[in-house]
């Protein structure tokens with residue numbers, strides 16, 4: 094299948110958020126020949142991007158193309174945009190989007206975010222629909238084993254672009270093809286988003302195990318049983334099982350659980366070594382999506398009657414002061430069962 098973009102010859106692309114992934118994604122677009130305008134609330138970061146072609150706060154050490162510009166004016170960034178990429182932390186998405194009074198009618202919204210909203214249990218594409226009024230077929234979700242720093246270093250990576258409208262996913266994918274970034278397509282938005290959100294919770298559990306000094310058997314057990322619980326929830330909510338074995342499922346789970354670059358993994362390790370919740374979040378770099386998402390996923394799972402013992406354990410460890418020994422004891426003393434159920 095050949096991917097080609099039938100956006101206007103030079104699509105106008107805005108990126109909301111000047112974080113690590115939004116910035117690395119802007120560079121992917123630039124390397125594929127597409128300029129973009131980033132919006133951020135920090136004047137210093139916006140000036141850094143415009144003047145030094147660098148985001149020293151979130152992606153230090155990686156030069157940015159001159160075709161990437163930035164502004165603190167969100168209306169200016171979005172005005173006339175064909176594609177608006179949303180790359181702020183999941184729990185901030187709604188408040189950012191609600192600042193925009195009107196959306197270009199044919200706009201395509203691209204979500205780079207991985208989380209489930211706390212107040213509503215909505216996936217990010219659902220928050221986008223709710224906050225903007227655009228149709229769900231206009232939303233493309235990007236998810237996969239995509240650690241921003243590795244992509245900024247132009248290391249080979251694949252991702253998944255998911256949209257109800259397969260043609261729209263193709264058009265966005267075509268904007269990102271480079272010699273190091275390879276997009277695959279999927280129409281299973283539910284599966285791609287839930288896998289991306291819940292793997293952050295599982296990565297916290299794996300980070301805790303690493304912080305406690307456990308080895309590869311424990312890590313592999315948590316990753317595999319983590320995939321089992323992600324799959325149970327996703328299938329209950331209508332996902333395609335094949336998505337779980339793909340890049341946005343198994344692929345991202347392995348990358349995030351194994352990598353010391355992952356903030357969720359790093360946070361878990363700090364927590365297990367005795368830091369408080371706030372200390373561990375700060376030490377991991379601030380945006381640790383799995384912490385709040387553990388609560389929304391637990392709530393969502395309970396509302397549909399799905400058992401998620403690892404998610405429950407992460408909620409206990411983050412919010413109820415349950416220590417690692419008690420957590421392991423409770424996980425290991427659960428009733429024995431067939432692994433396929």
Ligand SMILES: NC(=O)c1ccc[n+]([C@@H]2O[C@H](COP(=O)([O-])OP(=O)(O)OC[C@H]3O[C@@H](n4cnc5c(N)ncnc54)[C@H](O)[C@@H]3O)[C@@H](O)[C@H]2O)c1
Pocket residue numbers: 110111112113114115116133134135151180181182183185188189205206207208239240241242378379380382
């Ligand atoms: N970093 C990665 O490797 C990576 C990879 C894939 C997906 N993601 C996902 O992308 C999303 C963004 O993560 P990131 O790593 O780019 O974040 P980051 O921590 O690098 O930066 C977050 C940015 O959002 C800004 N921000 C926070 N709250 C805001 C608000 N209310 N209004 C405006 N701006 C706000 C911050 O100032 C910062 O610039 C997350 O959902 C994350 O899970 C990240």
Ligand SMILES: O=P(O)(O)OC[C@H](O)CO
Pocket residue numbers: 207237238239240241293296345348349354355356357358380381382
């Ligand atoms: O740094 P993390 O833990 O937010 O993980 C980054 C990405 O989601 C990996 O795909």
